[in-house]
Amino acid sequence: MKDKREFIIEADYSNKRVDKFLSKKNDDLSRSYLQELIDDDKVLVNGKAVKKSYKLSAGDKLELLVPEPEELEVKAENIPLDIIYEDDDIVVVNKQPDLVVHPAPGNEEGTLVNALLYHCDNLSGINGVIRPGIVHRLDKDTSGAMVVAKNDEAHLNLTEQFKERDTKKIYLTLVEGKVKYKKGKIDAAIGRDSKDRKKMAVTSKNSKKAVSGFKVLKRYQKHSLVEVNLETGRTHQIRLHMEYMGHPVVGDELYGYNQKTLDVKRQMLHSHLLGFYHPRTGEWVEFEAPLLEDMRQVLDTLE
Incomplete structure (x- = not known):
């Protein structure tokens, strides 16, 4: 049975995009998943399917049809994992390079x-069949x-x-x-990026605020080792900001x-430390992931 959610649009939300309204009103569903539902005609305004750019009007009747979670069909594979921490609620891993986070069509x-x-x-099923447990991603x-959720809560x-x-x-x-x-x-x-849809860009057009704090840990003859503190989490943020500063990431x-x-x-590029409030206890926790061998070897050659 589908989960049917209905909203009558108030004047405060007049002229607001339907995808942004749904994201604000449905905290249990990711923005990307909501956009998928819109593309699949699971969002109706006054009985008609709309696009995600549709602008709402006061008095509109909005219906959101959320399908029942599908059974996981992604195949379990015995791929080595470097697990930093695990309990009944979360798994924290030190993800190796050359590993995509979740399956996609044609790459299952x-x-x-x-x-x-x-x-x-078990992993949480909120993100659907091919992204169970995935709360955030690394390239x-x-x-x-990286932290992964083992249950919906x-x-x-x-x-x-x-x-x-x-x-x-x-x-x-x-x-560099x-x-x-x-x-x-x-x-x-x-x-x-307006010229290449596979890329992001530093731009004032259709953009979101992105802030990165940085500290130089060591300078070499032609390179620098930099610590970056992400205040926001935009796609390719560190890679873009370093390039924008004139010092692109090596490789x-x-x-x-x-x-x-x-x-x-x-x-x-390595996610060195991740901190958050434990979802069950509320206690602040931090996890460090040691540099992997390939990056350590590159740094050793620069000494």
């Missing part, structure tokens, strides 16, 4: 989710600390923390060139230099 195997399904008896070639709690920026996210990255300033803050909004094929300056097989 060999992901972190496949590995977790082998390791865990395929970014390594480091933990998932909702953690999702809200990431949404409200109640988490702590510290990254380590090796960048000597960063001039010892520390600072980059405040540059990020949106979709970044999307936003970095065309000519590789070091022999690396992936972008030198």
